[in-house]
Amino acid sequence: MMLKLDDVTKEFRIGAFGGKSVTAVRNVSFDLGPGEVVSLIGESGSGKSTIGRMILGLNPVSGGSITFEGRPVRAGKEYYRHVQGIFQDPFSSFNPVFKADRVFGLIKDTYYRTVPGEEWARRVGDSLRDVRLDPGQVLGKYPHQLSGGQLQRLLIARALLLDIKLLVADEITSMLDASTRIDVLNLLADLKARGLGVLYITHDLSLGNYLAERTVVLRRGSVVELGPTERVFGDPLHPYTRELLAAVPRLHQEWADATPVDACLYHARGGTGGLMEAGPGHFVACAGLGTCP
Amino acid sequence: MSLRVSELKVYYRTLKGEVRALDGLSFGLADGEILGLVGESGCGKSTLGKSLIRLDGRMRHAGGTVVLDGEELPIADDRRMNDYRFHQVSLIPQYAMSALNPTRKIRRMVTELLRSRGVTLDTAELESRMSQVGLPREVLDRYPIELSGGMKQRMVMVVSTLLDPSLLIADEVTSALDVSTQKAVARALLGFRDSGYVKSMIFVTHDLALTHHIADTIMVMYAGRLAEKAPADVIVKAPRHPYTRLLLDSLPEVGVRHTDRRLTGIAGSPPSLLDPPAGCRFRDRCPIAGEECAEDPPVAEVAAGHYVACWKA
Amino acid sequence: MTALQEVAPRERAGVRREALYFAVRNGKLVTGFGIVLALLLLGLIVPVLLGGNPNEYGTRPMSPPSAEHWFGTTTFGQDIFLQFGHGLRSTFAVGAIGGGIAAAIGMLVGFVAGYRGGLVDEILNMLTNIVLVIPTLAVLLIINAYLGIRSVSVQGLFIGLTSWPWAARAIRAQTFSLRTREFVDLARMSGAGTWRIITREIAPNMSSYLFMTFILLFGGSILIASSLDFIGLGPTEGVSLGLMLQNANQWSALQLGLWWWFVPPGAAITAIVGALYVANVGLDEVFNPKLRET
Amino acid sequence: MRRYFGRKLLIYGLTFFVAVTVNWMIPRFMPGDPVASMVARANITQPAAVEAMRRYYSGLFGFDQPLWQQYLNFWAALFRGDFGLSIWLFPHPVSTVIGGAVPYTLALIVPSVLLSWVVGNRLGAYAARRKLLDNTVLPVGYVLTAMPYMWLAVLLAWALGVLAGVFPVAGGYSFSMRPNWSWTFLLDLLHHWTLPFLSLFLVALGGWAIGMRNMIIYELESDYSNYLAALGAPARLIRKYAFRNAVLPQITGLALQLGVLVAGALVTEIVFAYPGLGSLILKAIQNKDFFLLQGAFLFIVIGVLIANFIIDIVYVVVDPRTRAGMAGARA
Amino acid sequence: AACTGGGSTPTPPASPAQNQGAVASADPDSLPRNETLYTTGTQWGPPPNFNPIREWDSAVGTKGLVYETLFHYDPNAAKLTPWLAASGSWTDDTTYEVKLRPGIKWSDGQAFTAKDVVFSYELGKMETIPYHNLWDWLTAAEAPDDQTVRFTFSTANYQEWDFMLYSRSIVPEHIWKDRSESEVLDGVNENPVGTGAYTFMSKDQDRVVLRRRDDWWGKAALNMEPKPRYIVDIATPSNEVAMGMLLQKGLDLSNNFLPGVANLVQGNFGLTTYYDQPPYMLSANTAWLVPNSTRKPMDDPAFRKALASSINVKQIVEGVYGNLVKAASPTGLLPQWEQFVDQGVVGASGFGFDPAKAKKLLADAGYRDRDGDGYVEKKDGSKIALTLIVPSGWTDWMEAARSISASAKTAGIQVTPDFPDFNALVERRTKGDFDLLVNNERQLSNSPYTYYEYMFQLPVRAQQNTVNFARYENERAWGLVKQLDQVRTDDVEGMKKVISQLQQIHLDDMPIIPLWYNGLWAQASTSVWKNWPAANGSAPKTGAVMWRNWLELGGFETLTQLQPSGS
Numbered sequence A: 001m002m003l004k005l006d007d008v009t010k011e012f013r014i015g016a017f018g019g020k021s022v023t024a025v026r027n028v029s030f031d032l033g034p035g036e037v038v039s040l041i042g043e044s045g046s047g048k049s050t051i052g053r054m055i056l057g058l059n060p061v062s063g064g065s066i067t068f069e070g071r072p073v074r075a076g077k078e079y080y081r082h083v084q085g086i087f088q089d090p091f092s093s094f095n096p097v098f099k100a101d102r103v104f105g106l107i108k109d110t111y112y113r114t115v116p117g118e119e120w121a122r123r124v125g126d127s128l129r130d131v132r133l134d135p136g137q138v139l140g141k142y143p144h145q146l147s148g149g150q151l152q153r154l155l156i157a158r159a160l161l162l163d164i165k166l167l168v169a170d171e172i173t174s175m176l177d178a179s180t181r182i183d184v185l186n187l188l189a190d191l192k193a194r195g196l197g198v199l200y201i202t203h204d205l206s207l208g209n210y211l212a213e214r215t216v217v218l219r220r221g222s223v224v225e226l227g228p229t230e231r232v233f234g235d236p237l238h239p240y241t242r243e244l245l246a247a248v249p250r251l252h253q254e255w256a257d258a259t260p261v262d263a264c265l266y267h268a269r270g271g272t273g274g275l276m277e278a279g280p281g282h283f284v285a286c287a288g289l290g291t292c293p
Numbered sequence B: 001m002s003l004r005v006s007e008l009k010v011y012y013r014t015l016k017g018e019v020r021a022l023d024g025l026s027f028g029l030a031d032g033e034i035l036g037l038v039g040e041s042g043c044g045k046s047t048l049g050k051s052l053i054r055l056d057g058r059m060r061h062a063g064g065t066v067v068l069d070g071e072e073l074p075i076a077d078d079r080r081m082n083d084y085r086f087h088q089v090s091l092i093p094q095y096a097m098s099a100l101n102p103t104r105k106i107r108r109m110v111t112e113l114l115r116s117r118g119v120t121l122d123t124a125e126l127e128s129r130m131s132q133v134g135l136p137r138e139v140l141d142r143y144p145i146e147l148s149g150g151m152k153q154r155m156v157m158v159v160s161t162l163l164d165p166s167l168l169i170a171d172e173v174t175s176a177l178d179v180s181t182q183k184a185v186a187r188a189l190l191g192f193r194d195s196g197y198v199k200s201m202i203f204v205t206h207d208l209a210l211t212h213h214i215a216d217t218i219m220v221m222y223a224g225r226l227a228e229k230a231p232a233d234v235i236v237k238a239p240r241h242p243y244t245r246l247l248l249d250s251l252p253e254v255g256v257r258h259t260d261r262r263l264t265g266i267a268g269s270p271p272s273l274l275d276p277p278a279g280c281r282f283r284d285r286c287p288i289a290g291e292e293c294a295e296d297p298p299v300a301e302v303a304a305g306h307y308v309a310c311w312k313a
Numbered sequence C: 001m002t003a004l005q006e007v008a009p010r011e012r013a014g015v016r017r018e019a020l021y022f023a024v025r026n027g028k029l030v031t032g033f034g035i036v037l038a039l040l041l042l043g044l045i046v047p048v049l050l051g052g053n054p055n056e057y058g059t060r061p062m063s064p065p066s067a068e069h070w071f072g073t074t075t076f077g078q079d080i081f082l083q084f085g086h087g088l089r090s091t092f093a094v095g096a097i098g099g100g101i102a103a104a105i106g107m108l109v110g111f112v113a114g115y116r117g118g119l120v121d122e123i124l125n126m127l128t129n130i131v132l133v134i135p136t137l138a139v140l141l142i143i144n145a146y147l148g149i150r151s152v153s154v155q156g157l158f159i160g161l162t163s164w165p166w167a168a169r170a171i172r173a174q175t176f177s178l179r180t181r182e183f184v185d186l187a188r189m190s191g192a193g194t195w196r197i198i199t200r201e202i203a204p205n206m207s208s209y210l211f212m213t214f215i216l217l218f219g220g221s222i223l224i225a226s227s228l229d230f231i232g233l234g235p236t237e238g239v240s241l242g243l244m245l246q247n248a249n250q251w252s253a254l255q256l257g258l259w260w261w262f263v264p265p266g267a268a269i270t271a272i273v274g275a276l277y278v279a280n281v282g283l284d285e286v287f288n289p290k291l292r293e294t
Numbered sequence D: 001m002r003r004y005f006g007r008k009l010l011i012y013g014l015t016f017f018v019a020v021t022v023n024w025m026i027p028r029f030m031p032g033d034p035v036a037s038m039v040a041r042a043n044i045t046q047p048a049a050v051e052a053m054r055r056y057y058s059g060l061f062g063f064d065q066p067l068w069q070q071y072l073n074f075w076a077a078l079f080r081g082d083f084g085l086s087i088w089l090f091p092h093p094v095s096t097v098i099g100g101a102v103p104y105t106l107a108l109i110v111p112s113v114l115l116s117w118v119v120g121n122r123l124g125a126y127a128a129r130r131k132l133l134d135n136t137v138l139p140v141g142y143v144l145t146a147m148p149y150m151w152l153a154v155l156l157a158w159a160l161g162v163l164a165g166v167f168p169v170a171g172g173y174s175f176s177m178r179p180n181w182s183w184t185f186l187l188d189l190l191h192h193w194t195l196p197f198l199s200l201f202l203v204a205l206g207g208w209a210i211g212m213r214n215m216i217i218y219e220l221e222s223d224y225s226n227y228l229a230a231l232g233a234p235a236r237l238i239r240k241y242a243f244r245n246a247v248l249p250q251i252t253g254l255a256l257q258l259g260v261l262v263a264g265a266l267v268t269e270i271v272f273a274y275p276g277l278g279s280l281i282l283k284a285i286q287n288k289d290f291f292l293l294q295g296a297f298l299f300i301v302i303g304v305l306i307a308n309f310i311i312d313i314v315y316v317v318v319d320p321r322t323r324a325g326m327a328g329a330r331a
Numbered sequence E: 001a002a003c004t005g006g007g008s009t010p011t012p013p014a015s016p017a018q019n020q021g022a023v024a025s026a027d028p029d030s031l032p033r034n035e036t037l038y039t040t041g042t043q044w045g046p047p048p049n050f051n052p053i054r055e056w057d058s059a060v061g062t063k064g065l066v067y068e069t070l071f072h073y074d075p076n077a078a079k080l081t082p083w084l085a086a087s088g089s090w091t092d093d094t095t096y097e098v099k100l101r102p103g104i105k106w107s108d109g110q111a112f113t114a115k116d117v118v119f120s121y122e123l124g125k126m127e128t129i130p131y132h133n134l135w136d137w138l139t140a141a142e143a144p145d146d147q148t149v150r151f152t153f154s155t156a157n158y159q160e161w162d163f164m165l166y167s168r169s170i171v172p173e174h175i176w177k178d179r180s181e182s183e184v185l186d187g188v189n190e191n192p193v194g195t196g197a198y199t200f201m202s203k204d205q206d207r208v209v210l211r212r213r214d215d216w217w218g219k220a221a222l223n224m225e226p227k228p229r230y231i232v233d234i235a236t237p238s239n240e241v242a243m244g245m246l247l248q249k250g251l252d253l254s255n256n257f258l259p260g261v262a263n264l265v266q267g268n269f270g271l272t273t274y275y276d277q278p279p280y281m282l283s284a285n286t287a288w289l290v291p292n293s294t295r296k297p298m299d300d301p302a303f304r305k306a307l308a309s310s311i312n313v314k315q316i317v318e319g320v321y322g323n324l325v326k327a328a329s330p331t332g333l334l335p336q337w338e339q340f341v342d343q344g345v346v347g348a349s350g351f352g353f354d355p356a357k358a359k360k361l362l363a364d365a366g367y368r369d370r371d372g373d374g375y376v377e378k379k380d381g382s383k384i385a386l387t388l389i390v391p392s393g394w395t396d397w398m399e400a401a402r403s404i405s406a407s408a409k410t411a412g413i414q415v416t417p418d419f420p421d422f423n424a425l426v427e428r429r430t431k432g433d434f435d436l437l438v439n440n441e442r443q444l445s446n447s448p449y450t451y452y453e454y455m456f457q458l459p460v461r462a463q464q465n466t467v468n469f470a471r472y473e474n475e476r477a478w479g480l481v482k483q484l485d486q487v488r489t490d491d492v493e494g495m496k497k498v499i500s501q502l503q504q505i506h507l508d509d510m511p512i513i514p515l516w517y518n519g520l521w522a523q524a525s526t527s528v529w530k531n532w533p534a535a536n537g538s539a540p541k542t543g544a545v546m547w548r549n550w551l552e553l554g555g556f557e558t559l560t561q562l563q564p565s566g567s
């Protein structure tokens, strides 16, 4: 496995001199291979972004380990050559006082100092065309002169300039229009086909479902269900997953109330500590119902 | 017919000229009806909402009329409009999270607000409405920051509808909430209509799927104009305007995988409202545009209650 | 969909051009800077044009403004206009040095505390708070009293060393909010170091804010310096507006009816500081559309 | 809550410690020997007598002990309320000298700070978004804040005191009076207090008015104001709310400004020969009376710290957000 | 608006200033304006003590109004005026006998006797008491009876003794006898008990109030009565405040240096000074430029004389002081001592401002500008860069120092003014760590002796506290000074003979350079009190000052001559 999270925990210290702490992520384990898209779903504050940031080395882990290609994450030049991230708000991802193509310049400064200008321009052009952007249209402009979709694609192009193997995409489409959103998703799908691993973070279940092979459902920092997307969506075992699915508005379907669970499937099927494998690759956690021990 | 908007034009004054955010919009809304308003970002949804209750400093009423329950609303006259606000027309703003004065306990704020409108607070009524949306009465003695986003959202809903307005404008009230809260809030809105707290409602959102669950009628706007308006099911199942169709095509749904069905977006971007092109505004992005589209398409009623602004529809 | 999205992206177009547009049309800004510039020019030109030693005794003491002595003369016959010109220089110098040093310290502390956070932040914050609650003028009084201030630059230095805390606080808060912006993460993922991120990513984003901070510190330094000068803790060399005030007061200018000795320096300080404040509000209006008059 | 105040107290404690230490250090490591000046002032020629006197005073001020001992003594004395003896007003204890001056300073600072704050805020709030008022209040406000305290003070003294003869220009009360609790005396006190008060009040007033005006404009544009307006609430209510919220940062501003205000008061006192701490400090400086200077400085520091603390408490009381922020995890 | 006319003669305030006292005159706790004298200019802060031993900082009137001395001194008549003493005389060369006035009582009702006088003088036996050195030559003070005090001397220093007679306060033995040395030296002496015409009524931060004693002995014995029933001495923090109050008529007498007051005297402000034209004031002391003669090139009399000639005192007098002071005579002796100036010596050896002569003197002595920087160098070619120190904040002196620096430059001497704090200056002065300084610490007295002692006293010690800051060593001169001390004070000719020789030495060697005479600053308002001393007409010719040590020199007598303006 390319990326492996093992019992990852994150505590934030808050208050004076770190007097208190909140646990944002609790004992999360999953993995991700090349060419695979894993979607991370959960309500606001469930710890999705925190996991993404830990993988990107932007926040240190407080417990457990994250390894990339067998080595623990070490934020730095080498790591970022292979692992990159894109965030929710394309507008705040660009420094508003500089031109948008400065994001390429930053990469050149660190990774491709020796590449001559022409060669670099060619590479940038190629990479822009890869994300279906016209270099002439986007280069030399300020972020505010470009649309959200263009900016998100610029960021993807930037990541592609590096030899990346893993992309952490944290709600990259939630600020986009319905139609632009689908374009960006389709682009990710193409990249995946070229062997890129993607951690797709979202709270929109329909989007997670569109791309991902596997889905991880988070609640309050813990994984409640994890498995192949069709299993998780088709046969949700955890009451929370069911609730989420029931709340999603669908075009051709009336809102239904979640099918109530009378017993905790985890305990019913004899789970003892940790996640339990309920089907092939399909894991579930205890529902924490009144009947649970 | 409780609300009748005709040829409404509202422009924003900017440095570079006037942004024609609403450029001749006409539609009607019946008593008890919920109108879902959808459209791409920047198409003028919020502008419409604001126009019906309070123009902000940069907005200019450039023409058209709004008639509510047989009376014309003086929308350009801030002072006269005040009599209608809250009593006739009310609003749940997009910024519900920050709409409550942070330094007043909610009870006090509500009391003061009502008193300023010459109404005394009926606490029992207030509490019953709160319980209807699942808010405990203790909430009244809290400060807004002590409430979660969803609670604030629901509180604002209750406050805005306290005087049983005839028309309620709900602008993107659910977009900041997670799915489960979103569902609860949407249902509460339906409940309000059903309990008669509000007669009719305009529900603004960009989420077609969500609208479909709430609205009786859906109006699709494009670039400051009406594109299509029809009963909710008709819009979803049998859209006539190419824009509506393309919009529906780009919506992923639970169960749709790109490997199974690759959705497509709408190429291009909407025109600038600063100086919108003549003719059909969707022409540049329209896959089926033709010669005639150089002319403004009229809004035609193609079926009962189904209005479309397209030559090809 | 947040409010941000509502006005974006088209509204964002030309934020900077718009700022410039409003800047040249903002009466407050133009008047404010106009006055400051005019006085600065006066300070630069007068000593050069008139030449001579501003403290030199003249032949016609206590004469009212006239064609020969535009601002009249002192008890000692010194030309007040010439002193005024030199005084403006020192006053601007104190403002620049004091404001500059305070801004530099404030920026350093604010950026580091805001960006680094954690323990570093706690410690710097505490330092800031300590300097903040100590009544600085009292400290300056004491330091000046013991060390004695020889020159305008030393005075500026002391003022700078004590007047930075509020600036540090404000910059820290700004940095704090900028730090969570995603372009900072992006820069980190491009391999940029802390220093580079602070100077190349964060600082340029608050340039208008930093400039405004500097303006306020500048004005504040001038006022502090004039107070120090007035109670006799000013520089012992040279002329400053505060020293002129002190002299005029000490030699009972007002009681003796020599208003022309007492009024110009005070009026100039008021004008400079007031104009700076006005310009600052003008800037604020330029950068914060909400403040603009509708 | 406890935590919040604990933290504040820690900062105040540290500040106090630093202030005291600096205060103790400065005179001891600066040039100039207080004993020498004591001795020099007595017109003695006899070298033996000079030596005796020098020894005597060194012992009296404790300069003959090792430094660390002096430092500890300093703290110990401090807690006994003993700031040593004044050199300039030898042999009066510094504490009595300061005690005599403090009522005047407080009588000047407290009302001028509070009143200017209250009036300035009202004025600023009133002016905001009202074109006509804005165009008058604002410029006047700028001119007032930009004025050096002493300049305004001297102008006032000259115009209203010397020229118009309406107010006295010096002293805390008439030189013909003896302090007592009669109305005439209190009126007289007020008469003398007016000009210094006015100059402090006016300068501070301008600052608050401008601050408030800007603050309230932000508030008037805020979401809750818009919401109220959309529901047809009258402008009065909206302004009332905006005012309340805009006042909060002004409270913090008050804490930030305290040092400056105190400094202004000191300078103003000097101009009006008002018998408060300011005049005392000036004399202490001129006479190199560093025991007095230390005492006055410490007194000011303690005063400012206490004032800060009060402001902190007031802030917590009036702003529900801080309270919730302290109770909950994140503000 | 009234003062736009110009600086030369401002017009008085538009509306006559209201009298602040009037508001409260009905109140028992306020002082009736027409019986109260408001003074200022002596005290700069709260009254620190009422201890007459601490002559340098005791509250105004402690000595002179509350405590009294055996004699007063009348500078106009140049003689002692018996005060507590009825008479005093030398019974032989080394014995002085004082007869006290009968019937004097302390303010606590106890009788004043010879024992009190003996006790007071014997306090000087304590080492730290300022007049301790009196006992170097005084052997005994005895009281043979209640009205007689007999002083026996080992050496009779007549000149100094006269000074002692009018300078030493007499304190009541019955109250003071148990006080320790530190109490005598440092005690506050609250509630002082004296023999004087006033008692302290109250004190506050910025004032002391004195009330007249209606049972004062002098009323009958001297046929004198100070007119103000109350005296309020105000501690104004600065001159300009005093001037403001004077203009407001809240003040009757200001003993401050009020720059520009000449304009006001000429304008219609109701202000008077002793003279109605320059220098307006009597002279009180001499400001000297003191070169440190232990340093090169100030050790060279030729250089010092050149320096003396290079200073444009006139410019200081006119420019800095606006003619409120007088340029000093080359001898530095105050105008009151005119008779002791030997015109012959001054004519031959005197000096004046003369840059050419200064240059010549320098050149002759080998100080030449070798490197062409406009300043002369020492004989060995090294630079001369002198620093002139005056206390920071003493504005008139600071200006004067700048002026000196400028005029010395024209003669080629580089003098840089420097303004250390007073404390630091005192320290440097005491240790001799300076080039040049300005000093005026000797006041008018009964004899030029005090000036010459100040100039020539030997031996020079490591620390010079009050005299001979120049550290000038001339045995012959010091011998002459001691000789002068032993000339009887009524032997004017004898004094002149010695003084003439001293003047010759002074002018030849120029150990210190006289600059100007500081005024006996006294500006009075005639709105409430009139008949202030003035040179013209029948007005009193005494000094109108409340300064410490000056009440005995005529200040008290002035109080007795005042008249209410209303009458």
Ligand SMILES: Nc1ncnc2c1ncn2[C@@H]1O[C@H](COP(=O)(O)OP(=O)(O)OP(=O)(O)O)[C@@H](O)[C@H]1O
Pocket (backbone or CB within 6 Å): A012, A013, A014, A022, A023, A024, A042, A043, A044, A045, A046, A047, A048, A049, A050, A051, A203
């Ligand atoms: N820097 C931080 N300091 C303290 N707590 C933090 C920090 N960052 C995140 N948290 C907390 O960690 C928890 C998880 O936050 P996170 O941003 O990972 O949630 P999320 O699932 O991404 O939510 P959203 O959908 O709103 O983006 C939240 O409770 C948040 O308050």
Ligand SMILES: Nc1ncnc2c1ncn2[C@@H]1O[C@H](COP(=O)(O)OP(=O)(O)OP(=O)(O)O)[C@@H](O)[C@H]1O
Pocket (backbone or CB within 6 Å): B012, B013, B014, B019, B020, B021, B039, B040, B041, B042, B043, B044, B045, B046, B047, B048, B058, B206, B273, C001, C005, C006, C007, C010, C011
């Ligand atoms: N204050 C303003 N000044 C100038 N133009 C504005 C202003 N507010 C909105 N506009 C413009 O008016 C048009 C309509 O804006 P409106 O806010 O009504 O769109 P919307 O449909 O509500 O979009 P969203 O889905 O993003 O909320 C847009 O082109 C927008 O740029």
Ligand SMILES: [Mg+2]
Pocket (backbone or CB within 6 Å): A048, A049, A050
């Ligand atoms: Mg997130």
Ligand SMILES: [Mg+2]
Pocket (backbone or CB within 6 Å): B045, B046, B047, B172, C006
């Ligand atoms: Mg909107």
Ligand code: NI
Pocket (backbone or CB within 6 Å): A264, A265, A266, A267, A286, A287, A288, A289, A292, A293
């Ligand atoms: Ni279970």
